Amino acid sequence: GESVGLHLPTLSVQEGDNSIINCAYSNSASDYFIWYKQESGKGPQFIIDIRSNMDKRQGQRVTVLLNKTVKHLSLQIAATQPGDSAVYFCAENMGYREGAQKLVFGQGTRLTINP
């Protein structure tokens, strides 16, 4: 069954505010997570990844936090812009330990930016 799931199907924020998208996973042995953004009519776009030996990782305007104790990860987007409007997916690479790629995606959260 699905090992990752998002908390909210939709999220609406004001332009300029920070956005936080949450994701939970069920397998305590999970060790590699990835966030993707999908705009309408396009394929998913890689945002950032994090391995289980890290608690936090930062990119350009994005931060991913991993809490292994409660099996939760979050994607924080700073100073949200209209171009951030999209569906956001968390995913786990179930094939990582075997040197393969087998991503299991959550259901996605649709982020809407209000002007």
Place this chain on the structure above:
Amino acid sequence: DAGVTQSPTHLIKTRGQHVTLRCSPISGHKSVSWYQQVLGQGPQFIFQYYEKEERGRGNFPDRFSARQFPNYSSELNVNALLLGDSALYLCASSLDRSWGGYTFGSGTRLTVV
């Protein structure tokens, strides 16, 4: 540089027919994976090929098959199409065979009627 290209972009097939979807990875990328995305859901893993060998297979029936060619392009074949096969089929490529940071194509929208 060209991204991951998929063809065709859209097609309509009748139940019971066969379909072949094609994917050209980014130049130099040896890993190609296929995903099925039903409307409103996240992508679901179908296959991964790396260096022309199957590295993984998702929970899909044997009607689904794929292969990777010496130039690393790939085909996904689906036989005996069902209405439930209607979806967006995504191809993704990467340099590394286990890194999760794929580059996805825009997909092929398959409608089965």
